[in-house]
Amino acid sequence: MKKHNYSAGPCILPQEVFQEASQAILDFNNSGLSILEISHRSKDFVDVMEEARNLALELLGLEGKGYKALFLQGGASMQFLMVPYNLLQTKAAYLNTGTWSTKAIKEGKFFGEVKEVASSADKGFKYIPKGYFIPSDVDYFHCTSNNTIYGTQIKEFPKTPKPMVCDMSSDIFSRQMDFSQFDVIYAGAQKNMGPAGTTLVVIKEDILGKVERSVPSMMDYRVHLNKASMFNTPAVYAVYVSMLTLRWLKKNGGIAGIEERNEKKANLLYSEIDINPLFEGYAEKEDRSMMNATFNLLNDDLKESFDAMWKEAGIDGLNGHRSVGGYRASMYNALSLESVQVLVDVMSELERKA
Numbered sequence: 001m002k003k004h005n006y007s008a009g010p011c012i013l014p015q016e017v018f019q020e021a022s023q024a025i026l027d028f029n030n031s032g033l034s035i036l037e038i039s040h041r042s043k044d045f046v047d048v049m050e051e052a053r054n055l056a057l058e059l060l061g062l063e064g065k066g067y068k069a070l071f072l073q074g075g076a077s078m079q080f081l082m083v084p085y086n087l088l089q090t091k092a093a094y095l096n097t098g099t100w101s102t103k104a105i106k107e108g109k110f111f112g113e114v115k116e117v118a119s120s121a122d123k124g125f126k127y128i129p130k131g132y133f134i135p136s137d138v139d140y141f142h143c144t145s146n147n148t149i150y151g152t153q154i155k156e157f158p159k160t161p162k163p164m165v166c167d168m169s170s171d172i173f174s175r176q177m178d179f180s181q182f183d184v185i186y187a188g189a190q191k192n193m194g195p196a197g198t199t200l201v202v203i204k205e206d207i208l209g210k211v212e213r214s215v216p217s218m219m220d221y222r223v224h225l226n227k228a229s230m231f232n233t234p235a236v237y238a239v240y241v242s243m244l245t246l247r248w249l250k251k252n253g254g255i256a257g258i259e260e261r262n263e264k265k266a267n268l269l270y271s272e273i274d275i276n277p278l279f280e281g282y283a284e285k286e287d288r289s290m291m292n293a294t295f296n297l298l299n300d301d302l303k304e305s306f307d308a309m310w311k312e313a314g315i316d317g318l319n320g321h322r323s324v325g326g327y328r329a330s331m332y333n334a335l336s337l338e339s340v341q342v343l344v345d346v347m348s349e350l351e352r353k354a
């Protein structure tokens with residue numbers, strides 16, 4: 001039976017990527033060796049790393065603009081501390097839009113003063129704060145573009161002369177924007193890019209080298225940049241699968257192409273959530289995420305039937321995050337419109353039966 005994978009991450013990737021990636025486990029590039037057993041210093045893998053780094057910059061439209069891409073380890077959570085380690089001299093501004101921003105703020109405080117410029121905690125992170133002020137004496141401004149747990153997404157980023165750092169873990173490569181407004185972009189691979197185990201970090205090189213503290217080698221972006229993302233053994237297989245996914249994205253129209261498909265999917269599901277009296281969206285409409293749609297069933301008595309129906313239809317991973325409850329449909333790049341239609345059909349079938 002066809003499965004419709006709504007998992008929030010790790011999550012769905014393109015089938016053709018799975019096929020190519022599984023073949024590389026048996027025989028990588030007709031070398032007679034598995035990708036799992038080759039040296040990360042071999043030419044074959046160095047080429048993979050270079051292609052992955054170049055594709056990331058190309059797809060984001062950042063080639064030739066002073067940016068470099070790295071594939072590091074430690075997840076986006078490691079970036080919560082690498083960012084301030086490398087950039088926070090005295091004070092930084094953070095926008096708090098949910099669990100992940102809260103965690104980034106906590107780590108920032110180990111390195112200096114953190115000014116929370118705005119927070120949506122007052123309403124359960126249902127919305128994105130707007131119209132806040134970014135002080136002129138901060139080293140950078142940090143925000144989270146997509147709030148994976150509560151289902152909100154920043155549609156317009158603030159204009160600030162300060163370096164802007166963005167955690168794009170759950171919406172990287174999903175929508176078009178001017179990526180050159182950011183100085184650091186980071187994202188765990190395990191949503192729109194690849195399996196867990198590697199993290200993409202895109203850095204505008206000229207913002208580095210400004211803090212006075214000594215930075216340990218593994219935490220130092222410049223060390224990783226000088227070694228072309230090979231300072232230590234990279235997550236070979238995770239980088240390889242990420243490279244395949246980025247190739248797939250390029251072949252399928254790049255970010256412009258995927259954005260069009262992502263908009264159709266999100267519109268289809270949100271229209272059902274809004275029209276069906278049994279359901280209610282969690283996030284404020286204007287701040288809804290195109291990637292993670294959060295919603296609740298208004299009548300608890302129907303939960304058992306609804307859960308049985310979507311499971312029967314082959315849907316997987318629809319439960320909300322354990323901290324919020326309800327439902328969360330994660331519609332990452334590789335999820336098809338057909339899969340969203342299956343969920344929408346189940347929701348309207350529940351209405352007919354109720």
Ligand SMILES: Cc1ncc(COP(=O)(O)O)c(C=O)c1O
Pocket residue numbers: 009074075076077078100144146147148149167168169170188189
């Ligand atoms: C927006 C966001 N930031 C950070 C993280 C943490 O990522 P990791 O588990 O790779 O450290 C997640 C994980 O889901 C996330 O969604």
